[in-house]
Structures are given as structure tokens and as C-alpha cells.
Amino acid sequence: MDFNDTPEEAAFRKEVRTWLDANATRKSDDKQSFRARNDDPELLKKAKEWQDKKAKAGYARITWPTEYGGRGGSPILQVIYQQEEAHYLVPLGFFDIGLGMCIPTMMAYAAPEHLTRYVKPALHGDEVWCQLFSEPAAGSDVAGIRTRAERDGDGWVINGQKVWTSGAHYSDYGIIITRTDPNVPKHAGLTMFFLSMKTPGVEVRPIKQMSGGANFNEVFFTDVRIPDSQRLGKVGEGWKAALTTLMNERLAVGLPSGGLDVDELMELARDTDLEDGPAIRNQQVRGKIADWYVQQQGLKLTRYRTLTALSKGQTPGPESSIIKIVAAPKMQDMGAFAMELMGPAGIMKEEVPHAAGFQAQWIGGAGFRIAGGTDEILRNIVAERVLGMPADIRVDKDVPFNKLGKG
Amino acid sequence: MNFDFSDDQKLLKEQVRKFLTDKCPTKVVRRVLDGNETHAEEVWKGLVDLGVPGVGIPEEHGGLGLSPLELCVVAEEIGRSAAPVPFDTSVVLATEALKLAGSDAQKKKWLPLLAAGEAIGTLAIAEGPQPPKPRSIRTTFGGGHLNGKKVPVADGEAATFAIVLANTGGQGDRAVSLAIVDLKQAAVAKKRVETIDPARKHAELTFKDATAEILGAEGEGWRTLERLYDAAAVYFAFAQVGGAEAAMWMARDYALQRQAFGRAIGSYQAIKHKLADCYVKLELARSNAYYGAMMLTDGGADLPLAAAAARIAATDAYDFASKENIQTHGGIGFTWEADTQFHYRRARVMALSIGGPMAWKDKLVTRLEQKNAA
Numbered sequence: 001m002d003f004n005d006t007p008e009e010a011a012f013r014k015e016v017r018t019w020l021d022a023n024a025t026r027k028s029d030d031k032q033s034f035r036a037r038n039d040d041p042e043l044l045k046k047a048k049e050w051q052d053k054k055a056k057a058g059y060a061r062i063t064w065p066t067e068y069g070g071r072g073g074s075p076i077l078q079v080i081y082q083q084e085e086a087h088y089l090v091p092l093g094f095f096d097i098g099l100g101m102c103i104p105t106m107m108a109y110a111a112p113e114h115l116t117r118y119v120k121p122a123l124h125g126d127e128v129w130c131q132l133f134s135e136p137a138a139g140s141d142v143a144g145i146r147t148r149a150e151r152d153g154d155g156w157v158i159n160g161q162k163v164w165t166s167g168a169h170y171s172d173y174g175i176i177i178t179r180t181d182p183n184v185p186k187h188a189g190l191t192m193f194f195l196s197m198k199t200p201g202v203e204v205r206p207i208k209q210m211s212g213g214a215n216f217n218e219v220f221f222t223d224v225r226i227p228d229s230q231r232l233g234k235v236g237e238g239w240k241a242a243l244t245t246l247m248n249e250r251l252a253v254g255l256p257s258g259g260l261d262v263d264e265l266m267e268l269a270r271d272t273d274l275e276d277g278p279a280i281r282n283q284q285v286r287g288k289i290a291d292w293y294v295q296q297q298g299l300k301l302t303r304y305r306t307l308t309a310l311s312k313g314q315t316p317g318p319e320s321s322i323i324k325i326v327a328a329p330k331m332q333d334m335g336a337f338a339m340e341l342m343g344p345a346g347i348m349k350e351e352v353p354h355a356a357g358f359q360a361q362w363i364g365g366a367g368f369r370i371a372g373g374t375d376e377i378l379r380n381i382v383a384e385r386v387l388g389m390p391a392d393i394r395v396d397k398d399v400p401f402n403k404l405g406k407g
Numbered sequence: 408m409n410f411d412f413s414d415d416q417k418l419l420k421e422q423v424r425k426f427l428t429d430k431c432p433t434k435v436v437r438r439v440l441d442g443n444e445t446h447a448e449e450v451w452k453g454l455v456d457l458g459v460p461g462v463g464i465p466e467e468h469g470g471l472g473l474s475p476l477e478l479c480v481v482a483e484e485i486g487r488s489a490a491p492v493p494f495d496t497s498v499v500l501a502t503e504a505l506k507l508a509g510s511d512a513q514k515k516k517w518l519p520l521l522a523a524g525e526a527i528g529t530l531a532i533a534e535g536p537q538p539p540k541p542r543s544i545r546t547t548f549g550g551g552h553l554n555g556k557k558v559p560v561a562d563g564e565a566a567t568f569a570i571v572l573a574n575t576g577g578q579g580d581r582a583v584s585l586a587i588v589d590l591k592q593a594a595v596a597k598k599r600v601e602t603i604d605p606a607r608k609h610a611e612l613t614f615k616d617a618t619a620e621i622l623g624a625e626g627e628g629w630r631t632l633e634r635l636y637d638a639a640a641v642y643f644a645f646a647q648v649g650g651a652e653a654a655m656w657m658a659r660d661y662a663l664q665r666q667a668f669g670r671a672i673g674s675y676q677a678i679k680h681k682l683a684d685c686y687v688k689l690e691l692a693r694s695n696a697y698y699g700a701m702m703l704t705d706g707g708a709d710l711p712l713a714a715a716a717a718r719i720a721a722t723d724a725y726d727f728a729s730k731e732n733i734q735t736h737g738g739i740g741f742t743w744e745a746d747t748q749f750h751y752r753r754a755r756v757m758a759l760s761i762g763g764p765m766a767w768k769d770k771l772v773t774r775l776e777q778k779n780a781a
Contacts, residue, residue, distance in 0.1 A: 380683075
């Protein structure tokens with residue numbers, strides 16, 4: 001057992017490092033992030049420039065076939081590139097949904113001329129894509145969406161509302177799942193399309209989150225007309241297409257990186273003076289630190305097991321399905337506990353070292369437990385796909401969508 | 408990245424698993440639980456024939472001379488079957504103690520006997536109530552003689568020799584030393600004690616001027632024990648992972664078959680989520696155990712931390728899976744006839760035998776502090 005690269009991987013890592021050294025600035029430490037250093041209104045512009053540079057050098061999507069601007073490389077090379085890139089101060093995060101989910105769905109369903117038109121600009125960061133799935137009445141139960149698409153001559157007319165659409169406010173295109181037949185059970189009446197976010201009748205309204213940020217949006221569709229050529233897959237087979245997209249989502253929503261962890265918690269415990277001495281000497285505090293260390297290590301090492309499979313050219317086992325189930329509550333609970341250690345001042349933004357960081361974990365954890373599959377849905381997935389337990393009995397299974405209860 | 412066992416190691420694991428599935432089904436565990444025998448002798452003999460006790464013993468001493476990784480995969484299978492055999496005592500604790508602290512003569516004498524299954528070793532530390540610590544050990548060793556009482560000692564009846572923690576007169580942590588004592592002498596009395604897990608028999612050993620010799624340097628007993636426990640923590644973690652996995656699947660199989668309110672109870676989220684949590688804890692434990700195995704094999708500097716993390720995660724996974732297995736079974740799971748009890752009992756015995764989670768968490772943080780200070 002070892003954590004070493006194969007000779008091929010080592011050579012690729014060296015090549016990547018050389019290129020990154022020549023084209024980007026190395027972080028002074030790994031907790032540093034581009035955004036923290038540079039609260040820049042032109043972040044998107046910089047991200048597009050970086051994406052273009054990467055695409056030109058062939059690093060933007062390593063696993064894609066060469067005809068689409070990839071290099072037909074194995075997933076482990078993609079991971080190695082990302083591991084190395086994480087050590088540099090570069091703006092990231094704007095293209096993950098488009099390149100990780102939307103374009104792969106396009107590749108599976110769009111006509112060749114559309115691929116010629118859309119893939120390259122997405123890869124180079126010229127055009128940003130978003131995924132229009134969730135709705136106010138359809139979160140975990142995505143197949144319960146109500147946004148309608150109705151035939152109108154050669155095309156379709158879309159009416160309805162999407163929500164939690166990451167990046168819709170700066171996106172140029174989106175893939176959208178719609179209901180085209182409310183008279184059949186919910187999974188059977190769906191159809192997928194792509195469309196320009198500039199199409200008349202599309203209106204984007206940012207949602208201010210509990211954390212104060214606004215990465216998500218509501219998107220309203222009022223008599224939005226699109227041609228039938230923008231349909232992805234057959235009419236009524238939108239669920240199949242959506243599964244292609246969602247399969248990629250769970251890979252894309254990975255571990256949050258660069259956040260505070262056990263090291264900072266220990267630092268805080270050393271510096272915190274409790275009634276009976278430093279918090280680090282308190283057995284309750286030590287017990288918590290030990291538990292979170294075991295989780296932190298367990299997550300890292302579980303990822304190494306997945307990477308081992310990738311490195312050997314095998315399909316990874318189901319072990320990576322535990323990562324978000326563990327990481328999200330850990331983030332929330334550790335944040336809350338760190339604030340408790342700070343005493344009453346734990347609620348203040350800047351008074352105590354690391355206060356803002358742990359508060360951000362406590363707030364962010366609440367969202368991370370929901371995004372990209374809630375704790376509960378992920379447990380269902382583990383139970384059903386890993387342990388082979390039965391799916392829930394569905395009262396809506398054979399009922400036409402328009403006969404279902406609302407609310 | 409090569410963070411997995413080799414094909415050969417997986418093959419060995421399959422071989423041991425197949426043997427235990429055939430020769431050590433749960434009815435064998437039940438036989439020992441209900442009966443008088445000290446351990447399942449025919450299972451133990453079969454494991455000896457497979458070479459299991461000699462896996463980690465060097466070839467020059469009659470063993471197979473394999474790496475800790477091979478012993479880890481064997482441990483996982485022993486744990487999965489809850490086999491009533493002196494594996495954790497003889498193959499792990501006694502063998503590793505000899506490898507760690509034995510003189511050349513001691514290794515030459517005992518290791519070939521262990522490898523051949525002609526000797527069974529155990530470790531005798533506790534002396535009744537209170538967790539053992541250097542200042543609380545009353546058993547004494549001096550002038551080649553051992554005096555005192557050790558209880559509970561796992562496999563104390565089956566064992567032919569024991570490694571005993573005894574006071575040798577020094578100060579503080581240096582008050583204690585390890586001594587090796589042949590149990591086949593009149594100066595040793597053995598008495599069975601009742602415990603929560605009758606499938607793993609325990610005994611009280613009384614020494615009255617028993618002939619013994621020191622193992623390792625005088626006054627080094629506590630330090631050697633700490634190092635021994637680090638190695639043992641990794642092997643125990645694999646056994647606990649195996650046991651946790653077995654308990655999880657037992658619960659899952661029952662949940663698929665048991666009907667309530669017109670459907671399989673395995674279709675309720677209350678059951679599904681509970682078993683998903685078993686899986687999450689199991690995989691955290693498995694990943695930490697793998698790292699422990701890697702550190703044990705390389706003589707890695709990170710072993711003390713890796714061992715503690717493996718121990719904590721595996722104890723948690725096994726405790727949780729074994730108790731939720733009973734809960735998933737409902738009333739039938741609480742009967743004497745049900746197989747659920749085997750893992751519930753074994754999980755607790757394994758959790759306490761080389762120090763419980765509270766002690767290991769404290770150790771882990773101490774080691775983290777040392778690492779960060781370095």
C-alpha cells in the first residue's frame with residue numbers, strides 16, 4: 001500500500017505543475033482562496049480568462065474525447081489536475097455545472113450541429129450554462145415539477161418557475177426539465193430542452209441565502225417560445241435525460257475544500273481558557289476533537305480508496321457515497337462547537353480568531369446538508385443502491401400527474 | 408495511489424472466509440456460548456492447518472513470514488464469523504508482544520510453538536475492578552517468580568503461556584514490567600469467570616511463586632504495552648470491521664424478509680436510514696483501518712495516530728451495527744435463539760479489551776498535540 005503516483009501519473013503531475021507555475025500564482029498556504037484574496041466584481045471575467053487558458057492548454061476537460069477539446073484521458077488524470085490546480089490562486093467554480101452536468105447531457109442527446117455550436121464556447125468559458133431542475137414544489141422529488149411545455153406549431157411554449165438555480169444570473173444557456181403531459185404518471189410526462197437564458201420571457205431573480213450570499217436564483221418562464229430542435233431526447237423521456245444529468249451532479253458536488261478543520265479547532269482549544277484550565281485539557285473537548293479527526297481522516301482516506309480504483313482503471317466502489325453524509329453535518333456541528341468554545345463572543349464576527357471561519361461553517365453546513373441531495377435522500381440512496389433495500393412505496397406511482405395532491 | 412490490498416491478499420482473505428463459512432457457522436459460536444469448552448478446538452485446528460497463527464511470524468521461527476497486511480485480512484474474517492478461537496489473544500497480542508520485546512532465546516522458544524499451534528498465548532493485564540495503570544498493578548515479579556492474581560484473562564484456560572504485567576519496584580510508569588510465564592505449572596491456578604460473552608471464555612489466573620522470566624527490559628512494561636496496543640488496535644479494528652459488516656448484513660437480510668403493516672420493514676426509512684448509518688460508520692472504520700495497516704507495514708511514523716483513529720472508528724462501527732441489528736430484529740432479536748447476540752457481546756468485549764474509546768480518544772488527541780508540536 002502506498003499513496004504514490006504511477007510513473008504515468010507522476011509524469012502528468014509534473015507536466016501540470018510546470019504549466020501551472022508558468023501561468024498562475026501558487027498559494028502561500030492551502031487555506032488561501034482567490035475570492036478571499038480578491039473580492040473582485042470582475043471575478044467572472046477573470047474566471048473566463050482562466051478557463052480559456054486551460055482549454056487552450058488542453059486541461060479544461062481531460063476525460064472528454066479530443067474531438068470536443070478534451071484529451072481522452074483517464075479520470076485519475078482529471079483528479080491529478082484538480083489536486084494541483086487547488087494549490088494555485090485561480091478563480092474556479094463558474095463552469096462546474098455546465099461542464100460537469102449540462103454539456104455531458106447535451107453530448108448524450110443534442111444534434112451534431114448543436115454540439116459543434118455549443119461545446120467549444122462552454123469549454124473555453126465563453127458561455128456559461130446552468131441547470132433548471134428544482135421548483136418550489138419539487139425539491140428532492142424532482143420528478144414532481146410543474147413547469148409546462150406545450151406544443152405550438154413547430155415549437156414549444158414554456159410557462160412556470162424554477163428555483164435554486166445556481167449561477168442563472170450569469171448563465172448564457174440552461175438545460176430545463178418540463179412537464180409536457182400532465183395526464184400520465186409523473187415520471188412519464190417529462191421532456192428536456194435547452195435554451196438561451198436571453199430568450200424573451202425568461203426572468204432571473206437572485207435569492208438571498210441565509211449565509212448572505214446569492215448564488216441561487218428563481219427563474220420565471222412566461223410564454224417562452226423555443227423551437228423543437230432544442231429538445232433533448234424524446235418527448236416524455238425527460239426523466240431518463242435528467243438521470244444522466246443528476247448522475248453527474250453527485251460527482252460534481254464534492255468535498256468543500258479549504259474550510260477550517262480539526263487543526264484550527266485544536267488551536268482554538270489550546271487558546272481557550274476554561275474554568276479548570278485550557279479547553280484542550282478538558283475530556284469532553286478532547287472527545288469531540290478525536291471524533292472529528294477520525295471523520296476527517298476517514299473522508300480523506302475513503303477518497304484515496306476511490307482514487308485507487310480510478311488509478312487502476314476500475315470502477316470505484318460505493319464507498320464515496322458516504323462523503324457528503326459525513327462532511328456536511330460535521331461542518332455544521334464543528335462550527336457550532338467551536339463557537340461555543342469562544343464563549344458569548346462566539347457570536348461576534350471578528351472578535352475571536354477563526355470566529356468568522358467557524359461561523360461560516362456553521363451557516364454553510366446548514367445549506368450543504370441540503371444541496372445536491374439532502375442527508376435523507378443520500379441515506380435512501382445508500383440503503384437502496386448499496387444495501388439493496390426496497391424503494392419507498394410510492395403512492396403517486398400509477399396516478400396521472402394532474403390527479404395528485406398539491407402543496 | 409495504491410490504497411488497497413493486493414490480489415494475493417484478497418485471495419488469502421477469500422480462503423479464510425470460505426473456511427470459516429464452512430467450519431464456523433453461527434451454530435459453532437452458539438455451541439461454545441452454551442457449552443463448557445474453552446474454544447472451538449476443531450475450528451482452531453483448521454486455522455492452524457491453514458497457517459493462520461504463523462502468518463506474521465518470521466520464517467526462521469517457523470512462520471509464514473508475511474506482512475501485517477496479510478494478518479489484517481485474516482483478522483477481518485475472524486471478526487466476521489465471531490469465531491470462538493484464541494485469535495486476538497494468541498495470534499495478535501501474545502505473538503506481537505514476543506516479536507516486539509522478546510529476547511532471541513524467547514522468540515526461538517515460543518514463536519515456533521505458536522506458529523505450529525502447539526502453544527496458545529494470552530496477555531494478562533487487568534486485576535479486577537478499576538482500569539489498569541502502572542500504579543494499580545499488585546502482581547509482583549522478582550527473583551524469577553511471579554505472585555498475584557489477574558482477572559479477567561481472555562482464553563486464560565486454553566492458554567499454555569501468558570504475558571503478564573507485574574510490578575518490579577520502579578517509580579511511576581517504570582513500576583511495571585512484562586513477564587512471560589508458562590501456565591502449565593503447579594504454581595498457576597486457573598478459574599473460569601463468567602462474562603458478558605460466554606463464546607469467548609475468560610479466566611482468573613493466580614500465581615504463587617510461579618516461575619517466570621522478564622520480557623523486554625525491566626521497567627519498560629507500560630511503554631511496551633502501549634506499543635503493543637497500537638499494533639493490536641489495527642488488527643482489532645479489522646476484526647471489528649468484519650463483525651460490523653456481518654451484523655449490518657444480518658439486519659438488512661432480516662429487514663427484507665420481515666413484514667409489518669403490509670410491507671417489508673426494510674422499505675421504511677426508519678430502518679433504511681439506520682442501516683445506511685451502519686454503512687457510513689463501517690466505511691469510515693474501514694478507511695481508517697486501511698491506513699493503520701499501511702502504517703503498521705511500513706513502520707510508519709504515523710502509526711500511533713493511525714492506530715488510535717482505526718480503533719475509535721472500528722469500535723464505534725461495531726457497537727452501532729451490533730446494537731441496531733438487534734433493534735432491527737425487534738423482539739425475536741432479544742431471544743437466546745437469535746444469532747444477533749453474538750456480535751453484540753463480541754463488540755463490547757473487543758471494545759474494552761485493549762482500552763475503551765474514551766481512553767483511545769484521549770490518546771489520539773495527545774498524539775495529535777505531539778505531532779503538531781513537532
